[in-house]
């Protein structure tokens with residue numbers, strides 16, 4: 001009954017979304033604050049009659065506001081049903097093992113190897129440096145490679161690569177191979193590389209509305225890059241599904257982008273809570289990696305990441321544990337509200353420090 005293709009798929013396992021009881025959910029990097037209040041206003045007045053028609057397959061209005069925000073032109077923007085879909089299309093469009101392996105960090109977003117399996121792309125994982133930052137020189141030393149992808153800040157470490165280092169990579173990397181930067185967490189203190197896409201025609205920057213825009217449930221993400229890259233993504237989309245972004249998503253996305261001041265505020269609050277929480281954990285003796293994201297990777301000497309995860313889960317708090325080499329000693333903790341993090345600290349103190 002099943003195709004032979006399906007036998008070789010290993011699906012990505014997303015963080016738990018349990019329905020059995022109420023947890024304090026600090027496991028999937030959702031934003032603890034609501035999306036822009038302008039969206040609630042819009043939904044009150046939306047006329048469902050408009051849903052009779054198909055949405056705009058070129059996302060015209062939404063691309064225009066995003067292009068303004070990114071200082072790009074609208075034809076340098078591509079939209080998808082979540083940035084995971086944009087990433088998937090990018091893997092299909094740009095990475096081809098006949099030209100070498102795709103390179104990504106050894107510790108990174110675990111969806112990348114899944115897309116490689118799906119599309120049959122050979123890949124090579126590049127070890128992180130001892131401080132868990134990206135080893136740019138090592139990315140450049142593997143030849144040939146068909147492309148590079150990494151999140152910036154990286155996940156699940158939260159560590160950010162500076163724009164200088166990124167430009168340094170692009171200056172030395174073959175300009176006929178795509179470098180894709182997944183900026184899912186860039187609004188929490190990093191510097192976006194989107195402004196470099198004019199200078200580097202092989203640079204694709206991918207962003208999402210799921211984290212900093214508090215719209216994970218909407219499913220909206222986009223890519224910024226030079227015209228030929230964006231055109232290739234449209235070709236993939238139109239060979240797969242002409243309408244991946246609903247009319248409501250396009251409209252709501254536009255409204256979210258228009259409320260930059262609100263979201264700057266939300267990001268600032270999360271950054272402040274992240275810094276206070278990180279200091280508090282360090283004070284308790286935890287190892288905490290310096291994060292520019294809305295999560296921190298942290299661990300306690302002598303206690304396995306699995307134990308921390310299980311202990312907190314029994315106490316009603318979900319964090320994420322990755323049973324992978326290099327990170328299994330740690331857990332990734334999403335930054336919630338100030339009250340959320342105080343509750344977590346109380347449980348940590350009671351479980352591990354009393």
Ligand SMILES: *Cc1c(COP(=O)(O)O)cnc(C)c1O
Nearest residue numbers: 082083084109151184208210221
């Ligand atoms: C959350 C996340 C995404 C996916 O975002 P969606 O837009 O919700 O699909 C992509 N990349 C990284 C590194 C992420 O953490």
